Amino acid sequence: xKEYLLQxxxxxxxxxxxxxxxxxxxxxxELDIALTNIALxxxxxxxxxxxxxxxxxxxxxxxxxYAYLRDAWEFRNTLLVEQPNGDFxxxxxxxxxxxxxxxxxxxxxxxxxxxxxxxxxxxxxKEITYHLRFSSxxxxxxxxxxxxxxxxxxxxxxxxxxxxxxxxxxxxxEKVMAxxxxxxxxxxxxxxxxxxxxxxxxxxxLTAPTGTWMQSGGKDGKHSEHLGFILAEMQFLQRAYxxxxx
Amino acid sequence: MKNxxxxxxxxxxSKSGLSHKHVGSLHAADAEMALENARxxxxxxxxxxSIWVVESKHITASDPDDSDPLFDxxxxxxxxxxxxxxxxxxxxxx
Amino acid sequence: MNNLNFETIFQSKIDEETKIEPKDWMPEAYRKxxxxxxxxxxxxxxxxMLPEGNxxxxxxxxxxxxxxxxxxxxxxxxxxxxxSAAETLGADRDDLxxxxxxxxxxxxxxFNYPTLNWADIGAIGWLVDGAAIMNQVMLTRTxxxxxxxxxxxxxxxxSFHQRQGYEIMIAMAKGSPEQKAMAQDSxxxxxxPSLMMFGPNDSDSTHSDQALKWKIKRKSNDELxxxxxxxxxxxxxxxxxxxxxxxxxWNEERGHYDFGEINWDEFWSVVxxxxxxxxxxxxxxxxxxxxxxxxxxxxxxxxxxxxQRKLAPEATAKAA
Numbered sequence: 001x002k003e004y005l006l007q008x009x010x011x012x013x014x015x016x017x018x019x020x021x022x023x024x025x026x027x028x029x030e031l032d033i034a035l036t037n038i039a040l041x042x043x044x045x046x047x048x049x050x051x052x053x054x055x056x057x058x059x060x061x062x063x064x065x066y067a068y069l070r071d072a073w074e075f076r077n078t079l080l081v082e083q084p085n086g087d088f089x090x091x092x093x094x095x096x097x098x099x100x101x102x103x104x105x106x107x108x109x110x111x112x113x114x115x116x117x118x119x120x121x122x123x124x125x126k127e128i129t130y131h132l133r134f135s136s137x138x139x140x141x142x143x144x145x146x147x148x149x150x151x152x153x154x155x156x157x158x159x160x161x162x163x164x165x166x167x168x169x170x171x172x173x174e175k176v177m178a179x180x181x182x183x184x185x186x187x188x189x190x191x192x193x194x195x196x197x198x199x200x201x202x203x204x205x206l207t208a209p210t211g212t213w214m215q216s217g218g219k220d221g222k223h224s225e226h227l228g229f230i231l232a233e234m235q236f237l238q239r240a241y242x243x244x245x246x
Numbered sequence: 247m248k249n250x251x252x253x254x255x256x257x258x259x260s261k262s263g264l265s266h267k268h269v270g271s272l273h274a275a276d277a278e279m280a281l282e283n284a285r286x287x288x289x290x291x292x293x294x295x296s297i298w299v300v301e302s303k304h305i306t307a308s309d310p311d312d313s314d315p316l317f318d319x320x321x322x323x324x325x326x327x328x329x330x331x332x333x334x335x336x337x338x339x340x
Numbered sequence: 341m342n343n344l345n346f347e348t349i350f351q352s353k354i355d356e357e358t359k360i361e362p363k364d365w366m367p368e369a370y371r372k373x374x375x376x377x378x379x380x381x382x383x384x385x386x387x388x389m390l391p392e393g394n395x396x397x398x399x400x401x402x403x404x405x406x407x408x409x410x411x412x413x414x415x416x417x418x419x420x421x422x423x424s425a426a427e428t429l430g431a432d433r434d435d436l437x438x439x440x441x442x443x444x445x446x447x448x449x450x451f452n453y454p455t456l457n458w459a460d461i462g463a464i465g466w467l468v469d470g471a472a473i474m475n476q477v478m479l480t481r482t483x484x485x486x487x488x489x490x491x492x493x494x495x496x497x498x499s500f501h502q503r504q505g506y507e508i509m510i511a512m513a514k515g516s517p518e519q520k521a522m523a524q525d526s527x528x529x530x531x532x533p534s535l536m537m538f539g540p541n542d543s544d545s546t547h548s549d550q551a552l553k554w555k556i557k558r559k560s561n562d563e564l565x566x567x568x569x570x571x572x573x574x575x576x577x578x579x580x581x582x583x584x585x586x587x588x589x590w591n592e593e594r595g596h597y598d599f600g601e602i603n604w605d606e607f608w609s610v611v612x613x614x615x616x617x618x619x620x621x622x623x624x625x626x627x628x629x630x631x632x633x634x635x636x637x638x639x640x641x642x643x644x645x646x647x648q649r650k651l652a653p654e655a656t657a658k659a660a
Contacts, residue, residue: 013402017397020396020397020405020409021396021397023389023393023396023409023412023413023416024389024390024393024412024416024624024628025393025624025627025628026628026632027628027631027632027633027635027636028251028273028632028635028636029386029416029419029420030272030273030274030279030283030286030287030420031632031635032389032413032416033283033286033287033413033416033417033420034282034283034286036409036410036412036413036416037286037290037413039409040406040409040410040413043402043405043406043409044406046402047402047403047406050402063402064401064402067402068400068401087631088631088632088635133282134282137278137279137282140642141275141638141639141642141643142635142638144642144645145637145638145639145640145641145642146634146637146638146641148634148637148638149634149635149637149638149641152634230397233397233398234397234398236398237398237400237458238400238401241516241518241519244400244515244516244519245511245515246400246401246404246458246508246511246512246515250432250433250434251636251639251640253427253433270421270424270425270489270490270493271424271427271428272420272424273433275636275639275640275642275643276639276642276643276646276647279639279643287417287420287421290413290414290417291497307363309363310361310363310364310365311365
């Protein structure tokens with residue numbers, strides 16, 4: 001259970017972190033606000049999940065112990081969310097792929113047999129519904145905007161697609177959780193996720209690559225090189241001055 | 247090159263029972279984006295339950311120079327106000 | 341009516357505290373002063389995102405990270421409220437932004453100083469936002485309606501900014517010796533630039549008199565600065581930190597703190613572009629603007645396509 005919650009939490013934390021990097025640098029000031037809003041939602045979700053893990057652990061740990069005092073190999077996020085922001089097209093494609101998964105996954109979690117998790121999912125789903133709407137609309141604006149934006153977005157898809165498979169491939173933890181009716185059964189929701197992605201890509205005049213090799217490993221702690229740098233930055237103060245209140 | 251999304255005016259209903267009130271403006275490429283930007287910009291602290299956006303160019307405003315002919319004539323029509331009428335004190339519910 | 345009469349009516353409206361609204365007659369100089377001041381203020385909010393944004397990825401706890409994200413986001417919001425107010429005067433946001441990016445327009449010099457340790461995030465909230473609030477509370481009563489209304493909104497949101505900053509300072513000042521050293525270091529660096537935020541002394545200020553007469557400003561630079569010192573010194577004392585001014589002392593007779601002379605050479609030097617981060621800040625904004633051009637274009641092009649499809653659904657269907 002804790003492992004499962006950490007997977008969910010780490011995804012939200014790391015993607016929120018990446019979106020936070022945009023703050024002050026977005027293509028338009030209105031977008032600074034929009035991207036930050038999503039970062040706030042995700043970081044808030046991560047926080048609730050870590051708090052829950054701390055409760056289940058019963059070791060007197062805090063949310064920050066999980067975010068700031070684990071090393072890369074202990075993180076359980078997917079490879080997708082740790083990928084760099086790139087240009088705005090990369091950020092939107094990464095967001096759209098994640099939101100499509102996140103939305104249906106979270107919807108399934110609202111039916112979880114775990115009462116806490118179901119409640120958490122109901123609340124988060126409202127936020128994620130908005131994220132998916134936002135990223136879908138931007139997929140269309142970029143994909144069906146100008147020739148340049150189309151080209152950049154298609155290129156971003158080619159770059160990022162390889163990280164999309166891991167989201168919907170069950171690892172051991174997820175299999176167990178799904179079989180107990182606690183976690184989302186990704187096998188079941190896979191068609192809905194694929195359908196949503198196909199629908200938006202078609203409307204956006206974009207094509208999904210075929211036959212792409214799907215990278216995986218993040219869920220089991222085998223990450224890309226990027227995560228180490230994210231953590232080096234994120235955890236700097238907690239590591240340099242251990243045990244302080246901030 | 248000039249690169250500006252058009253200007254939109256934003257109206258927010260703060261709660262049921264109240265009308266939408268003008269709160270400011272923002273830039274957006276289309277109506278959906280205008281709604282989303284309005285949500286992010288003007289309702290970050292639960293300020294609203296409903297949003298209207300309208301492109302600024304579609305608003306026609308009265309000219310302040312016309313305010314005398316437009317609004318002064320109403321000033322002396324005091325018979326439109328209930329206080330204009332004398333009703334005896336003993337008559338109630340009126 | 342000639343301009344002279346218009347001007348008399350205008351000034352009498354100001355004198356009797358009637359707000360000036362967008363389409364009302366106003367002297368060109370009033371309009372220009374407002375556009376300059378409001379847009380500078382807007383630019384300051386937007387550039388002001390950078391020094392703090394600098395620490396978002398390094399915030400030391402999840403709680404602090406959320407607060408900082410929300411705060412920097414508010415600054416973008418405040419920038420937009422202000423640009424929106426400037427646009428009611430007939431200015432175009434893109435023109436105003438161009439003036440910022442080409443260095444023609446100024447923004448608050450305080451943001452040309454670097455954020456070097458985490459306590460700087462506390463000091464900015466406490467001192468920089470504290471100083472800004474003094475100015476902004478005054479501006480909620482400014483004579484131009486849209487500006488005053490934007491300031492009311494901003495002031496409501498700003499009070500959280502200052503409090504969260506002071507809360508960081510408390511945690512640091514009462515924390516480990518290293519944390520306390522960071523807090524003192526950041527106070528040392530931010531104190532004088534914060535006092536400079538109120539602008540030149542009244543005797544040297546070029547815009548002040550007319551701005552006071554038009555009630556764009558309602559208090560002079562020196563009055564606001566004194567007010568800031570008076571409320572802030574006891575807050576520093578509570579933290580157990582030392583204000584870096586050997587001349588600072590309570591003056592019983594005046595009922596105010598006396599404080600040392602500001603280094604005006606430094607002030608003007610930073611205004612002229614020689615602060616530690618002037619180039620870096622502007623480059624970051626130029627980069628965001630230039631890198632974002634294709635995104636803004638895409639959204640415009642998409643909106644036009646959508647509009648056309650709405651107008652001619654049959655033609656589109658045929659073409660397909």
